[in-house]
Amino acid sequence: MSPHFLSRRTALRAFAGAGALASGALAACRSQDPPQSGPAASARPASRPGADRRFPAEWESHARTFMSWPALRRVWSLDLRYVREDIARVARAVAEYEHVVLLARPDQQDAAQRACGSQVEVIPLPVDDLWARDTVPVFVEESGRTVGVDFNFNGWGNKQKKHDSDAAVGRSLLPKYKIPRDTAPLVAEGGSFETDGQGTLLVTESSVVNDNRNPGKSRETIEAELKQALGVKKVIWLAGVRGQDITDAHVDSLVRFTAPGVVLLDKAFPGAPADVWSRSADQARSVLTEATDARGKRLEIIDLPQPDPDRITGTGDDFVSTYANFYVANDAVFMPRFGDKRADDRARGILKEHFPGRDVVPVGIDTIAAGGGGIHCSTHDQPGEPPAH
Template sequence: MFDSSLPRRTVLRAVTAVGAVAAGSAGCSLEPAAAVASRRLGAEWESHARTYLSWPASRSIWAEDLPAVREEIAGLAKAIADFEPVVLLAGPEHADAARQACGDTVEVVPIPVDDLWARDTVPVFVEEAGKVTGVDFNFNGWGGKQKPHDKDNAVAKSVLAKYGLARTETWITAEGGAFETDGAGTLMVTESSLVNDNRNKGRSRQEIEDELKKVFGVRKVIWFAGVRGEDITDAHVDCLARFAAPGVVLLDKAAPGTPPDSWSRAADQARSVLASTTDADGRPFEVIELTQPDPGKVEGYGEDSVISYANFYVANKSVFMPEFGDTEVDERAQRILREQFPGREVVPVKIPVIASGGGGIHCSTHDQPGQPS
């Protein structure tokens, strides 16, 4: 059973560096995961119909931090609602409190949840034959590390039923934070979070890749090694590498002078992979580093917090990024995001409690694409 007294992505200090980095590089209809030529996984910078967030429910997970983390989620929901519709999922018993915290700009939908990580529990939306559908990736509490997770396991089905969207079945067990796409046929993933017996026991990397191509309609899957066993997600890609455009990747990088660890070695390995491959259309990758802040200048964040600018979220006409308190580096990250997402307002948000729980802004949000044209 996952020790809920630990942050969601607490580094397991007892795990040695050797072997830590993974080797190698209203009813909804149900449909099989067959290859569909018209199926497409869109990029996050495309038009959104809405953003989903979830209202943290468990005092056993957040303990005395529960009021503070709810305040941060409410603040994030209200900030995003300035740019697009926001839906906050909350257990029926918590819905009134969530509405009071968020005000009239956020729609609160009474769907039971265990925790706030909407990125991982809400279905991954794809476009197919002129419609938006959702892939249910059989959420199992990040490989059984968090218990209970029965409410979060049902979120994908509940959301699709609520909005009358078709559900695509797959045998893959995964979370939304495990996938990053350019919207043009290229998908980035970490092997540690997918080729793992705690999710997909007995399945090979090739089997998983073939299934991902079917359910997402992607043409190329780029595999990074990731990191096994040192956080609850087994190193999701959304804290490591993100697309800014086809052929352009924003890559997390440790702060200068930081001692090497499993995470920095995983970033180095990802950089090597990107340097030696191309995207689905044969483009070489331009890699732009998002350097982390100086740990000594980070304000209000604990040593086990997720301190990665790569966990930003692209909403309509906006980009939401974490602000850590190292002014010079915060401003550099803002400048990079403004350059890479021109015409969008870059909104820095302080999230010390969310980060202490092992996630970030991207982990807390989930985009639903607008109706395909």
């Protein structure tokens, strides 16, 4: 794996002028890109959601999974080939269980199709990078139909300057599937949200109550807007981590619901030195221990321990070795395989226990993880009945 690409953590330091992994030319190239428009500056306002709007849980039925083909060598440099291999591997694995639609730039469609195989549907649509969780609209159900809520992607607070294609994914994609599009009154990404499907939303404050997304907005204002846009009833705020990765610490690498009232919480490998990420998990635990969900019930917290950093096959200071970034599909759960067999098997057992009746499928994603993300970051579920074949 090359040390020359900008991971989602090191990108932040590079844009701040301290990019340890990025070459000077690469940083200069990115800094010359013009800034993107502000939060929903030119977007139409959302229609007022109905009282029955609901944000489904990921374990409910999916019509399809959306993914994106990484397009830019300026982002991945020499690792573009390897991250594409990871994405193709994930797409093929998920396609064994449900329909996968992969978005690829028109001039890259044929290559993406060859890499993914005939079981994956590759459609021509301009994208910049692989993070479909953040760029595809968040799907809700309302009055018997699916609605896509566009959260005005702005490159994680304009940290990734080249994101105009990703920002337009909602406008380009939803008409192809006749899905109505609402525009949220705030900026966020899909990885910022975790729901139990029964009105409870977990969010990191660092990734949403942040002037790089929503300048001047209070947490109370944003909470009211989230409740309206997503149809949730209760928002549980976790502190998160500001300024250490490009996402400002999305919740989907920290804590995940497995059922109403049950969460899996990322836990550092025993003996690992404390850092901002382990302290964030400790803070989340303290909040979740005292919290109740939308039904007024206490939460059961299950640890999901990380692997031994000396035993994983991936490399890099920014390697994201959390198992919490798993993806729940129809009849299967997809988790990263990090190479620490004991930890991989333990995580697989925990997921199997909490998703009975589903296969738990480990997938190697070392380049995606070195880029600061995981399987959940690179997939996006559309709720609904699977299409007839």
